[in-house]
Amino acid sequence: MNRSALPSLALSLLTTAALAEGGFYGDPPDKTHPWAIHDMNRPQPPRVEPGTFSSQEQPGRPPSDAVVLFSGKPEEIEKWISDKNGEPTKWVVKDGALQCVPGSGYIRTKEEFGDCQLHIEWSAPSKVEGNSQGRGNSGVFLMGAVEVQVLDNYNNPTYADGFASSIYGINPPAANPLRAPGEWQVYDIVFRKPVFKDGQEIDPGYITVFVNGVLTQDHTPFEGGGGHMRRSKAKAFPEKGPLKIQDHGNPVRFRNIWYRPLPKRAVEGGEYSRMSEEATAAKRAEIAKGIREDAAKLEGNAKMLRFFESLCYDENAEAREFATAAVNDFAKAMTAVPADKLESKKGEILQVAKALRYLAQWQFLPADFAPKADLEAIIKVQDWEPKPKKK
Structure with a gap:
């Protein structure tokens, strides 16, 4: 028997037995x-056709139910606007990548969403300039509020809660699996916003991050959302918000950006095992x-x-x-x-x-x-x- 047929056969037999x-x-x-x-x-479970993995030369293909925010096409710049004034962004699409133009300001998506699985790939400049927070710095802001730090930390120490894939100002990553400058880094993020009821927090929200396949944030709870220099406090989030990417003065590049909306949790009335x-x-x-x-x-x-x-x-x-x-x-x-x-x-x-x-x-x-x-x-x-x- 063809070995590749065994999983399908096993599933068929299991289903038949369960139905019986x-x-x-x-x-x-x-x-x-x-x-x-x-x-x-x-x-x-609904059928989702899996995507493909990225290589340094070629971004992978998103899964079939993903909402694509940027796949490398020049016209997809229209999905992004300046966070400062809502006007068309000055960032550019170059060689299939969305590249920051230093000094032009943050960008954000026109699309708004909440709980999600987010995939985003980034590359710091191959020419190393600066150190600590001044080297290949940017950030990915879920719902425009919670920053997953982007920073070239390849042989570049900095404060731990500002390290690449830190929840900025809240929690350092568990590891540093970054590739060398100029290479593509892959972030896979599971984001769950805080849940409030009658003004009280019933779920703080949390975030899980994989960097280049390595777990760096393991179900990390939020403390408001994080921020620069000041400790944030618990707060309610809106239902939806944009994805923002930071301009921190470095020409960091991004590609293969997509998300999958996630179902409600039990605390929100979702169909989970305990209700x-x-x-x-x-x-x-x-x-x-x-x-x-x-x-x-x-x-x-x-x-x-x-x-x-x-x-x-x-x-x-x-x-x-x-x-x-x-x-x-x-x-x-x-x-x-x-x-x-x-x-x-x-x-x-x-x-x-x-x-x-x-x-x-x-x-x-x-x-x-x-x-x-x-x-x-x-x-x-x-x-x-x-x-x-x-x-």
Whole structure:
């Protein structure tokens, strides 16, 4: 077999096995988790075609869902404006790079966004001039507020909280993985803005940074946003803001700039594994409604089991009434089948019995539920229970 086909085959077999288990498999939903463990009702992750890695000669390709802010085309300068007055920027596009024109001021995107995965590549001048903060200095400002420092720190010491990939004025990087001046440096950033509710901070926000594939900021919390010389304090951020790039007097170049918006966190009502009880109850009701709608399109045992499955998320009198009547009919029909004909019904009986065991175990049905007892009796007489393996 072709080895490259193995992952796809494994996924196919795993999916088939999970589907065969139905909704009666892992621990059910609870007060803060709207989904069961290994829940096939949980939405599948959206497909994103991955991008390609950059080389020194050629920038990589962004993933398919990225919003491209600069890819090297001269006309993309139109996506950026002067931060000072909102007029067209004096920065230039040269050899596929967006280059700072010293003295022209910061630039910012017309596009505004919040939580994101940001990719940006930069290159300090190959001719080394200056030292400390005077050498290859710029900065990337998320939402125009939080600076990830850009600085040529290749054999160039400076104050630690102003080092390349520091959260400026807040936290130094954990390492210095910079390449030599003139080479391209790659920043991959995960940005989460602070969250306030009723004037109180409920999530300080955080930032994670990889430089040339090396982790330099590990879920670093914000302290307001950072700044020069003065300690910043916690503050609320707007919903969206621009990306700014600093003019610090050095002709630093940038390329391959793109971002991916990120979904809401749990504290913002996002669909994460742990939610408030109120949000969880609402989500469970929504899931149950969808399962009932799906069940209505089915027939036979599949319809019955799907209605039973919906009860694991939210109680519904009509769903319970239908499923209970259907399983009563099924159990009566199976008990009427002659013993020598039961083998052909083995799969159906075991499938329904497994579901009823699960529902009784988690108290969605009473332990003495009559159809369950009838099917268990058939299974016992037919000796269908799996035998323990011999040691």
